[in-house]
Amino acid sequence: MNKTHNSASSIWLHIGSGSFHRAHQAWYLHRLLIQGDDRWSIALGNIREDGVPVLNALAAQEGKYVLETVTPQGERAYEMITSIQKIIPWDNELAALVAQGADPQTKVISFTVTEGGYYLDNQFNLDQQNADVQADIHGGCRTIYGAIAHILARRIEQKGGDVTLLNCDNLRHNGERFRNGLLQFLALRQQKDVIAWVKNHTRSPNTMVDRITPRPSPEVAMRVEAATGFKDRAPVMGEAFIQWVVEDDFIAGRPALEDVGVEMVGSVLPYEEAKIRILNASHSCIAWAGTLLGQSFIDVSTRTENICRMAWDYVTEDVIPSLSPSPLDLASYRDVVLERFSNPHIQDTNQRVAADGFSKIPGFITPTLQECYQRGQTPRATAMLPALFFVYMQQWHLSRLPYEYQDGILDAAAVHALFDSADPLGRFATDEKLFASLAAKSEFTDLMRQSVARVNQWLSDAKRA
Known part of the structure; x- marks a missing residue:
């Protein structure tokens, strides 16, 4: 278990540019920045092409966007989120994403791919028959496993060092099950050297995430502009309630998440x-x-x-x-x-x-x-x-x-x-x-x-x- 925090600037790479990450994990890291702790920032990328419009909008805004929150009583609040400081352009081979993931400055790689994005069967083993999984077994990068496999192979090659792989989805035992799926995937690709490296140089803590975050409607941007004067092309809205519970098992350092209300625990x-x-x-x-x-x-x-x-x-x-x-x-x-x-x-x-x-x-x-x-x-x-x-x-x-x-x-x-x-x-x-x-x-x-x-x-x- 590594509870230390890095003194040098560290990158938290997040895969998945949808609303939830930007209303949740990015908000917590933004709170650290507000407190004056600028040791970590987020680089944001996507596996699928459908995230390109959001990435482009964020790139035009230098990663900044407004989060609108609302209580059950209808009280709205607006906050400019600044923790995403690098936007990774999408390309078919995910070359830029792989390069960022392999960079020694990247100490945490997290992802929001939804429950279906883990391609697990009822025994929580990798669904090898799925067409996307099959494509990635043969060298593609359509799934989280294909993307991470490419990243880790490059990281080993470049001596990028230890890294924590962090799930942020509603999957029971998410860290363990992702890790099991990844190791099965690497075995199917016969990447024995990568398997050995994963076992010794990565951690996959289990997490629990919670904040209701609907897909933003056009009205959100209108309210954001009226309240802040900022014409936001990528606003996010969510409920005021937020919770994040994370097992404290990071291998390469982590942000001081406990300082901004994250519950760091032995078991989620x-x-x-x-x-x-x-x-x-x-x-x-x-x-x-x-x-x-x-x-x-x-x-x-x-x-x-x-x-x-x-x-x-x-x-x-x-x-x-x-x-x-x-x-x-x-x-x-x-x-x-x-x-x-x-x-x-x-x-x-x-x-x-x-x-x-x-x-x-x-x-x-x-x-x-x-x-x-x-x-x-x-x-x-x-x-x-x-x-x-x-x-x-x-x-x-x-x-x-x-x-x-x-x-x-x-x-x-x-x-x-x-x-x-x-x-x-x-x-x-x-x-x-x-x-x-x-x-x-x-x-x-x-x-x-x-x-x-x-x-x-x-x-x-x-x-x-």
């Missing part, structure tokens, strides 16, 4: 379990249910009594017993989460939160299903969540969703084939990638049939009301 396990199961799973439940009722925004759906009750029952009946005893007050955490989701000023969309369901079910929901059965309890409240997703995807199959569903691991042909089959729900409930060991249980399939019937009845009643 109780924090991440509460967050993933209570916040993330409830968020998805509300987004799927709200979409099915024709609603666009999370706050509207959370304030819809029977949707909120579904999420409340899920946490109260199944999650709290699964996570008890806990160092956290789980009932209080549940209530704070639902209050945050109800914030009408965030304008977070059901479309954003409903995304990546095929990763979220095995990651956020199946563990609670399994633990309920292990306790001898039928998880009726939890089963409503995959039932909602089934009906939601049925609407997608019929082209009846009001927006485009986004999912990093969606196999569109396979999902259409499932719904065209004689027993779609039977095939869904017995999918090991989604439900692991429960896929073999007839009682679980029966429960899913009952739960989908309950969802359809609920929708029917809601439309009549």
Whole structure:
């Protein structure tokens, strides 16, 4: 464990130019700069070409942008974030990103690629059949594994020294699981020298990140300009609440994150379990249910009594017993989460939160299903969540969703084939990638049939009301 801080200027390379990093990790490092600690700055890059407009906008603003935050009471605050001091231009081979990652000044490489961006199966092993993973095994750099493999190979070649690889996504045991995926990827590429170097010269702490950060609407830029006078081409907005819990296991130094409210801990396990199961799973439940009722925004759906009750029952009946005893007050955490989701000023969309369901079910929901059965309890409240997703995807199959569903691991042909089959729900409930060991249980399939019937009845009643 290395708690020391570097006296020379150090670079924190972040991969993923989306809103979340800029509302979260970049904010914390900005707070350090305000305190006069300028030993670290961020270099920002992207793996995919779709991030180019944001990178270009930030480059034109020398990395600066305004973060708007809003409380549940509607109090807005504006802050110019200055911690991103280098913008890495995107190119097809990621040459500039690889060069920055290999630079000895780069001591931390972090990333936000969403749950689907780790390409893990239900056993949390690398999904070797995925087309992007296959392309990277053969030398490409479409995935976080391909990008990091290229960076580390160059770093070894240039004697760039030790580096910490830091996940900033809602993936349980994210550091361990990314590291396992990376080592499997390197083994498939037969890069034995890189594997040995990773084991000896890198660390991958587990983390838990939390701040609701919707995709910015055009109104954010208008409010930013009205409040600050700055015509921002890349503003970000998020809720006022923020939390970051990080295992203190850095190999090449780190910023003094504890000075700006980051919780540096020995283990993130109780924090991440509460967050993933209570916040993330409830968020998805509300987004799927709200979409099915024709609603666009999370706050509207959370304030819809029977949707909120579904999420409340899920946490109260199944999650709290699964996570008890806990160092956290789980009932209080549940209530704070639902209050945050109800914030009408965030304008977070059901479309954003409903995304990546095929990763979220095995990651956020199946563990609670399994633990309920292990306790001898039928998880009726939890089963409503995959039932909602089934009906939601049925609407997608019929082209009846009001927006485009986004999912990093969606196999569109396979999902259409499932719904065209004689027993779609039977095939869904017995999918090991989604439900692991429960896929073999007839009682679980029966429960899913009952739960989908309950969802359809609920929708029917809601439309009549």
